[in-house]
Amino acid sequence: MRLTTTFAALALLATPAGAQERITYKSAKAGSSYYQMGVELAEAMGDVANVTVEESQGSVQNVMEVRARGADYVFTTPPALVSAAQNAAGPFEDKGDPAFAEIRALFPIPSLTMHFVASEESGVATLSDLSGKTVLLGAGSFGAREGEKYLGMFEIDANVADAELSNAVGALQNGQIDAFVTAGSYPAPNVIEAAATTGVRLIPLTEEQVEATGRTRLVIPAGTYSGQETDIVTTSLPVLAYATSAMSEDTAYALTRAYWEGREDLAGTAAWWAGVSPEMIANASTAIHPGAVRYYQEIGVELPAL
Known part of the structure; x- marks a missing residue:
């Protein structure tokens, strides 16, 4: 109907x-x-x-x-x-x-769903792997604030790129950054674009990390994005x-x-x-x-x- x-x-x-x-x-x-x-x-x-x-x-x-x-x-x-x-x-x-x-x-x-998106070339598979990598957070958004909080909470010493989130996909394609963080209802348009045009990997959070954030646990189902073969555990804001x-x-x-x-x-x-x-x-x-x-x-x- x-x-x-x-x-x-x-x-x-x-x-x-x-x-x-x-x-x-x-x-x-x-x-x-x-x-x-x-x-x-x-x-x-x-x-x-x-x-x-x-x-x-x-x-x-x-x-x-x-x-x-x-x-x-x-x-x-x-x-x-x-x-x-x-x-x-x-x-x-x-x-x-x-x-x-x-x-x-x-x-x-x-829900507003946290996405940690890394290029396949970066070799990043976990949040801790972001240490020493260049990460774009953007500015002023929930995703930027939340991403910055997680980097500090889990003692991840990443190089934070000074650029707008709208530049994330292009910067990832050009190798200027290793990863970006974005929050939005899934499937998120910028993640769809990145997955379709560049080899990317969604970084999951462990159950312990989810609990530490105090946010709501959410699973992005396998197949949501091109090349995503497994479920991705992450956090969300209902x-x-x-x-x-x-x-x-x-x-x-x-x-x-x-x-x-x-x-x-x-x-x-x-x-x-x-x-x-x-x-x-x-x-x-x-x-x-x-x-x-x-x-x-x-x-x-x-x-x-x-």
Whole structure:
């Protein structure tokens, strides 16, 4: 069943006859993979829901706007930021607001996945092999910050290249760097390009390294990238779609059900949707919307005790 058809049927549960659900979906900067995901969801819902995809300057902004938004607001952010907002911690220190307590999880979207990508010529097979090698991290992104943290945490004495991540594939092809670090939903476009044009190896993390980072364990399945013959254990930052308690239970149920029943169609258009499963709702660290809870219970998904 096509996602548009699913929403057409389910919209009748959430709206009066003849009405069209209005949703504002706010995720990321225009041109990013997460903004593109929003566009894909909006297009799938277009026949029955009037979806406005709004550009965002980041997840913190998405959460902050809960204070001024209504029942139609859906946004994406890592679960840890919702917890921080509700506890007036981190970027929300001295910015607490009662509205943050009303945030409710709906469904997971593709996670930010750490990729450590090395040229085959470099001989790099493990993180420790990066010592003495030239590694491009980029600057300002989650992947750059996380990559720098891992180099320090695991005492890897690498030469960090001073260049933008957009130059990574070309620099790897030209032998200017031995490896680069990037974070994005898999399959990541720059890793696809590198694997297709240059012999590369994805560097796995050990279970001990994953645990040390404090991040969520994730496996990039074998065959995700050209030449990748084995599963790659790495870390990730889960990302979920949220609404607030102002959204009706029927609307939250309809959106959640339609998302999962249409996920296969979405994955046929963009492969990053294939890496999402209902069980990933367990990454929610705060309350799940009652409408979403009803759907997960119907399909037998075990929910976290929150």
